Amino acid sequence: TGGILSGVLRLNAPLSFGIMHIAPLITDFMKENPEVRIDIDLSDKRIDLIAEGFDLAIRIGTLQDSSLIAKKISTARQMPCASPDFIKKHGPINTAEDLNNVPGLVYANSRTPADWAYVTPDGKAGTVHVSQRLSATNGDVLRDAAIAGLGVVNLPTFLLFEAINDGTLIPLMVDHDWSELDIFAVYPKTTILPRRTRAFVDFMAWRFDKNPHWNQIKPKA
Known part of the structure; x- marks a missing residue:
């Protein structure tokens, strides 16, 4: 009708x-x-x-x-990111294991905020555990804290794509699958x-x- x-x-x-x-x-x-x-x-x-x-x-x-x-x-894809300044100060993050105990900016509404699951390109599943530096129920707060260099964030691309594309956040291990939402x-x-x-x-x-x-x-x- x-x-x-x-x-x-x-x-x-x-x-x-x-x-x-x-x-x-x-x-x-x-x-x-x-x-x-x-x-x-x-x-x-x-x-x-x-x-x-x-x-x-x-x-x-x-x-x-x-x-x-x-x-x-x-x-939307999940993607861990950090600012160029954070990576420079913290040292290179080249593998998923390098994220273990790194200062993390975590989404409080997640079931396991500080545990981030991934699958490698060859199909191996794993989980990293970040050190929870900031927890928030809002992704904008976490993204902006990551841009400010406070830690690593793992958020959906719909929150991150502008910061990634303009270079204020660097995506980490982009060949890994950090889960799709x-x-x-x-x-x-x-x-x-x-x-x-x-x-x-x-x-x-x-x-x-x-x-x-x-x-x-x-x-x-």
């Missing part, structure tokens, strides 16, 4: 991803659909969509709630999904395609 989209879309999204990547998309969607109103809540805390009356949420990583429908809209749109199981919700999910999936811009890392030579 065609027709103009209208009504309110209540959306929850993680703070950093929401500001960097969902906010510009919302602007474009609302320009194309002037009758749609959007309420967005930005928080890294997992909320109960149904209890709190949200139509849609963006979730990154492992999904837990089976009462929701999930549509994968994109992916799936990005989902999740919504309650309902007999009829409002057209505005479906249209916004499709819009996100189109914009965040299978090879999103944040995964196209081009470090300065």
